Amino acid sequence: MNKISKLLIAIMAISAIGCVTENRGASSKAEVVQEVILSRRxxxxxxxEPVSREEMGKILECGIYAPSAMNMQPWAVRVVDNKEFLDDVTAIAVKQNPKIAEQPNFRNFFRNAPTVAFIACPEVSYSGEYDSGLLSENMMLAAWSMGIGSCCLGSVVPVMYTEEAKPYLERLELPEGYKLLVGIAFGYPADENTPAAPERDANKAYYIE
Ligand SMILES: Cc1cc2nc3c(=O)[nH]c(=O)nc-3n(C[C@H](O)[C@H](O)[C@H](O)COP(=O)(O)O)c2cc1C
Structure with a gap:
């Protein structure tokens, strides 16, 4: 076998190995994505400890890469890791409903999260809420893939719209005509055991023949 033949065989062998690893990579990528989606709680x-700003930056990047109708990106996201801000809003919430402070290990109104992302969209919009939901889930899944927990908190919204919380709502610098949709708690989970998944109803999605 001459040198050129040997070289050709070597190139073919390397390409074949490349194909196999690429395929393996593809299937493991699917498994990783599915595992992140299914295991997030x-x-x-x-x-x-607040989520590092570097990690939060990646989470935000994954958020804004969510699809949005006509790529309008109609969301506004404000991240707060200022303890004083979160504690002050907590005090307002507790004043309104002292029962929330009775939760075990209660530290703050945001499920004890040290970092909260406030998600807003235009009051009048074609798909602002839908698009912001996609952004939110992208952020939560990205966080989970990095070992960072999250929880959507609809309960934050009515509190932020109270007279007492007005200065804090203003500090979010939402654009004119935007409404707050949800707060998302982010942080390193206190417990290494992930809660069990609440039951899902598979009958809500099916084929029409
Ligand atoms: C829009 C929205 C609002 C939510 N609001 C709250 C909330 O105020 N407090 C809370 O503890 N969980 C809240 N959740 C979390 C849900 O309770 C949770 O996603 C659901 O029970 C399914 O559990 P899992 O996320 O662990 O799969 C909210 C979720 C969504 C999507």
Whole structure:
């Protein structure tokens, strides 16, 4: 066998190995994505340390890469890891409903999260809420893939719209005509055991023949 033949055989062998690893990579990528989606749970207790701004940056990047109708990106996201801000809103919420402070290990109104993303969209919009939901889930899944827990908190909205919380709502600098949709708690889970998944109803999605 001459040198050129040997070289050709070597190139073919390397290409074949490349194909196999690429395929293996593809299937493991699917498995990883599915595992992240299926294992994500709402986390309702966190360590005190805020999510690092570097990690939060990646989570935000994954958020804004969500699809949106006509790529309008009609969301506004404001991240707060200022303890004083979160504690002040907590005090307002507790004043309105002292029962929430009775939850076990209660530290703050945001399920003890040290970092909260406030998600808003235009009051009048073609698909602002839908698009913001996609952004939110992208952020939560990205976080989970990095070992960071999250929990969507609809309960935050009515509190932020109270007279007392007005200065904090203003500090979010939402654009004119935007409404707050949800707060998302982020943080390193306090408990290493992930809660069990609440039951899902598979009958809600099916084929029409
Ligand atoms: C729009 C929205 C609002 C929610 N609001 C709250 C909330 O105020 N407090 C809370 O503890 N969980 C809240 N959740 C979390 C849900 O309770 C949770 O996603 C659901 O029970 C399914 O559990 P899982 O996320 O662990 O799969 C909210 C979820 C969504 C999507």
């Amino acid at each position: 709402s986390i309702r207790d966190y360590k005190e």
